[in-house]
Amino acid sequence: MTCSSCLAQFGRMGKRLDGPARFPAKLTLPKRKRAPCRAPAPRMNRAAAGLEERRVLEDNTPHLDTPPAPVVVSYGGGTNSTALLIGMVERGEPVDLILFADTGGERPDTYEYVRRFSKWLAARDYPSITVVWSVTKNGDRLTLEQRSLGRGMLPSKAYGYSKCSLRFKRDPQNKFVNNWPPAQGRWRNGGKVVKAIGFDADEPGRASRMRSVVDPKYLYVYPLIEWQWGREECEEVIRRAGLPQPGKSSCFFCPSMKPPEILALARCYPDLAARALALEDAARPGLKGTMRGLGRDWAWSDFLKADRLQQKMFKQPMSEACACFDGWNDPAEDRRRLAALLPVVR
Numbered sequence: 001m002t003c004s005s006c007l008a009q010f011g012r013m014g015k016r017l018d019g020p021a022r023f024p025a026k027l028t029l030p031k032r033k034r035a036p037c038r039a040p041a042p043r044m045n046r047a048a049a050g051l052e053e054r055r056v057l058e059d060n061t062p063h064l065d066t067p068p069a070p071v072v073v074s075y076g077g078g079t080n081s082t083a084l085l086i087g088m089v090e091r092g093e094p095v096d097l098i099l100f101a102d103t104g105g106e107r108p109d110t111y112e113y114v115r116r117f118s119k120w121l122a123a124r125d126y127p128s129i130t131v132v133w134s135v136t137k138n139g140d141r142l143t144l145e146q147r148s149l150g151r152g153m154l155p156s157k158a159y160g161y162s163k164c165s166l167r168f169k170r171d172p173q174n175k176f177v178n179n180w181p182p183a184q185g186r187w188r189n190g191g192k193v194v195k196a197i198g199f200d201a202d203e204p205g206r207a208s209r210m211r212s213v214v215d216p217k218y219l220y221v222y223p224l225i226e227w228q229w230g231r232e233e234c235e236e237v238i239r240r241a242g243l244p245q246p247g248k249s250s251c252f253f254c255p256s257m258k259p260p261e262i263l264a265l266a267r268c269y270p271d272l273a274a275r276a277l278a279l280e281d282a283a284r285p286g287l288k289g290t291m292r293g294l295g296r297d298w299a300w301s302d303f304l305k306a307d308r309l310q311q312k313m314f315k316q317p318m319s320e321a322c323a324c325f326d327g328w329n330d331p332a333e334d335r336r337r338l339a340a341l342l343p344v345v346r
């Protein structure tokens with residue numbers, strides 16, 4: 001039997017307590033609205049998203065008065081990390097530090113976007129974006145373009161490695177956090193700094209690799225996966241915030257750029273395209289085997305000289321995206337980096 005008060009309480013949800021329930025003959029359920037920014041994306045469980053680990057860590061916190069773990073976001077200037085920060089602002093989630101590593105080779109529109117988004121964050125009482133960069137042993141600023149020209153080499157992505165993003169994006173951010181007092185305090189107390197990573201729910205491959213990551217300093221969390229936001233939802237939330245789409249952010253000479261992006265670069269920023277070709281020229285004498293230039297087995301200079309029909313014959317770069325550093329210290333990447341160095345070390 002179901003008493004009337006239970007019916008009042010549960011009837012609308014159609015919850016059956018015991019025996020045949022005396023629900024109204026026709027139950028009208030309120031229509032469920034589709035939650036904004038929840039897409040039919042590959043599902044990740046909470047443990048995979050790093051959330052269980054975070055809870056366990058918090059439960060094990062030895063003293064109640066231990067300050068909460070500082071939260072760092074690595075901002076890449078692209079769609080995912082922009083949506084990630086907007087989502088955190090919308091939910092009132094704490095963010096203590098936002099870092100953007102400038103390789104010195106971003107496109108002007110990316111720099112402009114970073115400035116604009118930084119103001120947007122500050123206007124909502126969130127930290128503005130801290131820009132960090134690589135320096136030489138003497139402490140002078142070093143850009144990836146300078147380094148490539150100085151060594152007569154292409155960015156390492158052209159040779160199939162990610163050393164350029166590790167050296168010019170990951171290392172300056174890690175160095176900054178290593179000297180950041182809230183992180184130092186946290187590490188002294190045996191805790192970890194929380195790092196929010198902008199892997200989205202459409203990237204199950206990248207997300208599954210994260211399961212094995214145990215970093216002694218950082219605890220990685222993946223809010224976009226937790227919120228089930230794929231690319232579409234990320235773009236939607238940026239629109240909703242009244243901001244323009246950031247577009248792709250990468251170095252203007254990134255070997256992972258696709259032919260249409262190279263053409264757009266030459267059209268919108270001919271000066272930058274000329275600098276990319278100069279970088280290719282400087283590296284040409286050292287290229288071996290099938291390597292021809294920034295397109296790996298083809299040169300950007302040949303591509304840009306070709307007519308429209310010929311341009312269709314140039315291969316797309318192997319990888320979909322440059323997968324440049326997005327805040328995650330990938331141990332497998334470290335191993336690849338080390339393997340790449342070994343012949344030199346010997």
Ligand code: SF4
Nearest residue numbers: 164165250251254324
């Ligand atoms: S954008 Fe491309 S060239 Fe620049 S650091 Fe990343 S992988 Fe290297």
